[in-house]
Amino acid sequence: xxxxxxIFVNSVFVGNILLAYFLGMCSYLSVSKNLQTSLGLGLAxxxxxxxxxxxxxxxYHYLLAPGALSWAGLPDVNLGFLKLVLFIATIAGIxxxxxxxxxxxxxxxYNALGVFLPLITVNxxxxxxxxxxxxxxxxxxxxxxxxxxxxxxxxxxxxxxxxIMQKLRYADVPEGLQGFGIRMIVTGLMAMAFMLFxxxxx
Numbered sequence: 001x002x003x004x005x006x007i008f009v010n011s012v013f014v015g016n017i018l019l020a021y022f023l024g025m026c027s028y029l030s031v032s033k034n035l036q037t038s039l040g041l042g043l044a045x046x047x048x049x050x051x052x053x054x055x056x057x058x059x060y061h062y063l064l065a066p067g068a069l070s071w072a073g074l075p076d077v078n079l080g081f082l083k084l085v086l087f088i089a090t091i092a093g094i095x096x097x098x099x100x101x102x103x104x105x106x107x108x109x110y111n112a113l114g115v116f117l118p119l120i121t122v123n124x125x126x127x128x129x130x131x132x133x134x135x136x137x138x139x140x141x142x143x144x145x146x147x148x149x150x151x152x153x154x155x156x157x158x159x160x161x162x163x164i165m166q167k168l169r170y171a172d173v174p175e176g177l178q179g180f181g182i183r184m185i186v187t188g189l190m191a192m193a194f195m196l197f198x199x200x201x202x
Contacts, residue, residue, distance in 0.1 A: 004145045011149030013197035017125045018157045024125030027116045038162035040109040046151030049126050052091045053147025056130040087130045092121045
């Protein structure tokens with residue numbers, strides 16, 4: 001249990017997939033101007049990451065890993081070269097379902113997210129979580145916790161940025177730093193702040 005809590009805390013704070021590895025920066029920098037839109041996209045990314053990471057774990061361990069097809073009598077077949085293609089296909093399918101649900105039940109959020117909703121498919125944070133899960137050899141339970149924690153960390157980062165940007169509208173930001181410059185400075189400061197959690201031991 002302590003291991004699962006440790007993975008969760010690490011994925012949300014210290015190993016935040018956005019602030020520690022800078023994955024998923026495109027939609028983060030583009031959408032974080034509006035708090036409501038950021039929250040909506042963050043929830044969508046969290047949901048997709050929570051579902052796709054365990055789904056890709058099952059796909060990898062029962063189809064793609066070396067010797068994974070021993071259950072089918074093919075222990076020597078290695079389909080690992082299909083890992084990226086099938087991981088992205090799984091993510092794309094689940095994103096399509098999320099897009100249809102948001103379009104059906106929240107037209108305002110659907111219009112606000114615009115092109116960034118289907119682009120969740122190619123959000124490298126989601127693919128990164130699946131690849132990290134393989135690289136770190138997580139169990140299925142650890143993968144579920146890691147997927148949810150990584151999504152929550154991404155949500156926390158984009159909502160924090162949107163909140164800070166709303167406050168900065170009333171700040172006297174130098175002309176040369178307005179826009180992209182101040183956003184990158186704030187992102188760096190947030191990354192350092194999240195790294196302070198590295199002293200926590202469970």
